[in-house]
Amino acid sequence: MIEVKGLVKTYGTKRAVNGVSFSVRRGDILGFLGPNGAGKSTTMKLITGFLRPNAGTAMVDGIDVTLDPVAVKSKLGYLPESAPAYPEMTVEEFLGFIAEVRGFRAKDARQAAVERVIALTHLVSVRKQTIETLSKGYKQRVGFAQALLHDPPVLVLDEPTDGLDPNQKNEVRALIKKMAAEKAVILSTHILEEVDAICNRVIIISEGRIVVDETPAQLRARQPGARLDEIFRTLTSVDA
Ligand SMILES: Nc1ncnc2c1ncn2[C@@H]1O[C@H](COP(=O)(O)OP(=O)(O)OP(=O)(O)O)[C@@H](O)[C@H]1O
Numbered sequence: 676m677i678e679v680k681g682l683v684k685t686y687g688t689k690r691a692v693n694g695v696s697f698s699v700r701r702g703d704i705l706g707f708l709g710p711n712g713a714g715k716s717t718t719m720k721l722i723t724g725f726l727r728p729n730a731g732t733a734m735v736d737g738i739d740v741t742l743d744p745v746a747v748k749s750k751l752g753y754l755p756e757s758a759p760a761y762p763e764m765t766v767e768e769f770l771g772f773i774a775e776v777r778g779f780r781a782k783d784a785r786q787a788a789v790e791r792v793i794a795l796t797h798l799v800s801v802r803k804q805t806i807e808t809l810s811k812g813y814k815q816r817v818g819f820a821q822a823l824l825h826d827p828p829v830l831v832l833d834e835p836t837d838g839l840d841p842n843q844k845n846e847v848r849a850l851i852k853k854m855a856a857e858k859a860v861i862l863s864t865h866i867l868e869e870v871d872a873i874c875n876r877v878i879i880i881s882e883g884r885i886v887v888d889e890t891p892a893q894l895r896a897r898q899p900g901a902r903l904d905e906i907f908r909t910l911t912s913v914d915a
Pocket residue numbers: 686689691709710711712713714715716717718
């Protein structure tokens with residue numbers, strides 16, 4: 676569903692993403708790990724078409740993101756790092772607005788899509804509240820809800836549990852797992868336990884390059900008995 680080959684993105688002289696290649700199939704939950712500044716968000720923005728690569732290609736469901744970004748956007752749901760904008764809109768107004776942008780022209784279809792995601796992400800109790808008055812966990816759910824409106828086959832989630840309390844983290848992870856059988860999911864995280872909890876594959880990126888692409892079990896087997904964070908440190912520490 677996602678096929679990335681030789682992606683390069685430079686900012687000025689900085690190579691934020693430096694020749695990244697990987698693929699994600701339906702049913703995969705791929706954990707994208709790496710230290711701050713490793714290139715996770717930039718890679719996700721290249722896959723979703725928010726940035727153009729200097730070299731390489733990203734294909735979503737067989738469509739080249741650079742050649743047809745509009746078609747690709749209809750295939751994927753993207754949860755960006757930051758919370759949803761439009762703080763003065765209520766939850767249902769915001770989701771209705773995004774549904775319209777997403778192409779739900781008929782009112783009935785729009786309402787049905789909004790109701791589906793409000794139920795799925797447990798937003799019923801806050802649907803009439805403005806976004807600015809929501810807690811961080813609920814804002815995150817609104818971000819999720821907008822990514823799911825058109826029931827896309829591919830989900831790209833940038834730190835989906837960042838800043839949530841343990842209960843909220845569990846809830847979001849359960850939701851991702853529930854949806855994953857039918858979709859290809861890529862999520863970035865700093866949290867190693869998250870990879871163990873929900874991912875069937877893990878990629879570790881360091882300084883714009885992939886240093887690991889394997890299963891969580893294979894990652895653990897690299898240093899039997901070591902904690903995941905120790906293995907992570909070994910793999911991503913930069914020689915002086
Ligand atoms: N718009 C930009 N202009 C210049 N440099 C940028 C820009 N966006 C990102 N960078 C740089 O590119 C590198 C990769 O950033 P990116 O945000 O992709 O990393 P990340 O792995 O997502 O980090 P984090 O975990 O902190 O979110 C970093 O060195 C960052 O400072």
